[in-house]
Amino acid sequence: MLEALGLDEAHTAVYRRVLQQPSASTAEIAGSLSMSLPRVQPIVDELERLGLLARQAASSDRFTASPPNIALRPLLLERERGISRAHEALLELSDLYRRSAEQRSVADVVDVVIGDDAVRQRVAQLQAASTTQVRVLVLNEIALLSGEENIEEDRALARGVRYRVIVESAVLERPGFLAAARDMSQIGEEIRVLPTLPTRMFIADDQMALVPMHSQGEDDGFGALLIHPSGLLDLVVSIFEEYWRAATEFLPLAAAPVAEDIDRDLLHLLLMGVTDAAAAGQLGISLRTVQRRVADLMDIAGVTTRMQLGAEAVRREWV
Numbered sequence: 578m579l580e581a582l583g584l585d586e587a588h589t590a591v592y593r594r595v596l597q598q599p600s601a602s603t604a605e606i607a608g609s610l611s612m613s614l615p616r617v618q619p620i621v622d623e624l625e626r627l628g629l630l631a632r633q634a635a636s637s638d639r640f641t642a643s644p645p646n647i648a649l650r651p652l653l654l655e656r657e658r659g660i661s662r663a664h665e666a667l668l669e670l671s672d673l674y675r676r677s678a679e680q681r682s683v684a685d686v687v688d689v690v691i692g693d694d695a696v697r698q699r700v701a702q703l704q705a706a707s708t709t710q711v712r713v714l715v716l717n718e719i720a721l722l723s724g725e726e727n728i729e730e731d732r733a734l735a736r737g738v739r740y741r742v743i744v745e746s747a748v749l750e751r752p753g754f755l756a757a758a759r760d761m762s763q764i765g766e767e768i769r770v771l772p773t774l775p776t777r778m779f780i781a782d783d784q785m786a787l788v789p790m791h792s793q794g795e796d797d798g799f800g801a802l803l804i805h806p807s808g809l810l811d812l813v814v815s816i817f818e819e820y821w822r823a824a825t826e827f828l829p830l831a832a833a834p835v836a837e838d839i840d841r842d843l844l845h846l847l848l849m850g851v852t853d854a855a856a857a858g859q860l861g862i863s864l865r866t867v868q869r870r871v872a873d874l875m876d877i878a879g880v881t882t883r884m885q886l887g888a889e890a891v892r893r894e895w896v
Contacts, residue, residue, distance in 0.1 A: 595642040686807035696801045703781035704729035710739040714778040717747035740766040750855040769824030786813045844896045
């Protein structure tokens with residue numbers, strides 16, 4: 578409730594507790610919330626400073642809660658005014674940046690970002706600032722951010738940003754990739770596959786692109802090129818779109834059922850060039866089970882080779 582004011586859940590819990598009774602001492606608050614007195618005391622002091630709590634006139638060691646509509650409304654209005662001022666400043670700064678960008682020379686359309694942390698920060702910023710879509714190229718070598726670390730992707734998807742991701746086929750062999758891809762597809766991420774890709778890439782809307790690079794120095798550090806709106810950015814976007822058209826859809830939204838869902842997943846993986854052993858790992862089954870299921874599917878399709886099975890699976894819209 579009080580997060581909008583910069584306070585955490587503990588502050589909210591303390592304020593709620595005092596609201597529910599005529600008055601309470603710091604010790605009583607700590608006991609009722611199963612919190613230590615040293616933890617509660619600074620929270621009570623902060624709430625008192627903000628005017629959310631007040632000391633009783635008759636007993637200065639006891640506190641009463643100020644009415645929410647009186648205590649909270651001024652704080653919220655001030656926060657809203659602060660956000661409004663920040664928005665005005667953002668527009669002003671964006672206008673200054675736009676004017677500067679119009680004067681950029683050819684050499685100024687690319688910024689060089691040096692260092693792992695700086696590159697990860699730019700990746701997070703690009704995703705956080707995106708409003709329409711993010712395009713990504715993913716190499717097999719894990720770099721920049723893992724899926725667990727990339728919290729900005731989840732936030733962007735939650736606010737309706739479209740993600741289009743092209744991965745190298747070797748990425749499909751990462752443990753847990755199939756399950757993660759299925760989960761992400763449910764919230765708007767589209768994944769396609771190509772055998773190989775030339776580089777990693779992030780493109781935020783049509784406004785900025787980041788192309789990671791390894792430095793050639795002795796420290797073998799990591800860096801990236803940050804590409805501003807320009808003909809070069811247009812070229813980068815066009816390259817992505819060409820790859821997208823050539824790539825194979827990994828998890829089509831509509832697929833006719835086969836014997837079981839696991840068979841459809843198995844066919845997807847095999848058609849993408851994943852080995853039997855890697856497919857077994859992704860599906861959580863044994864290598865022998867993979868081979869048996871493939872044999873069963875070949876019998877159902879009435880074919881004698883895996884190549885024929887792939888063609889028949891496509892013809893019957895199993896995948």
